[in-house]
Amino acid sequence: MNNYELMAIFTPVLSDDDFKAIQKKYTDFVEANGGTITYTNPWGLKSLAYPIQKKTTALYWVLEYSAPSDFNEKFKIQFLRDDQVLRHMITVLDKYAVEYNAKKRSGVKTDTEKVEA
Template structure:
C-alpha cells in the first residue's frame, strides 16, 4: 500500500451537488478497491493558467489516499472516461510528504512557516 495525492480539475459548469457527487464517485472507487481516504480538500473555483477546452476556470479538488500500486491504472481510466474532468494528476507521496501533509492538517507549524516573536516591553 502506497500513499498518493490526487488533484482533479473539474469543469466549472458543475453545480455544487454535481461537484460533490463527482468527489464521492472517486472516493468510492478508492475504497471499493481496497484503499482508504486520508484527507479531502475541495478548493473550489480557481482560474486556470491557460484555457482548457475553452474554459478559463475550473473546480479544483485534492484527495490524499492510500491504495495498492496496481489501483492507479484503474483510477486513471475512470478519470479519462469522465467528461467532467478537465485535468488530473496523481502523485506518489514519500514519507516526508506524508508527514508534512499530516502536520499541515493538524495545524502544527512547519519549518517554512514564519513565527513572529512578541516582545513585552
C-alpha cells in the same frame, strides 16, 4: 499500500450537488478497490493559468489516499472516461510528504515557517 495525492480539475459548469456527487463517486471507487481516504479538500472554483477546452475557470479537488500500487491504472482510466474531468494528476507521496501534510492539516508550524516568521 502506497500513499498518493490526486489533484483533479473538473468542468466549471457543475452545480454544487454535482461537484459533491463526483467527489463521492471517486472516493467510493478508491474504497471499493481496497484503498483508504486520508484527506479530501475541495478547493472550489479557481481561475486556470491557461484555457483548457475554451474554459478559463474550473473546479479543483485534492484527495489524499492510500491504495495498492496497481490501483492507479484503474483510477486513471476512470478519469480519462469522464467528460467532466479537464485534467488530473496523481503524485506518489513519500513518508516525509505524508508527515508534512499531516502537520500542515493539524496546524503545527514546520521548520521553514518558523524561520520565515
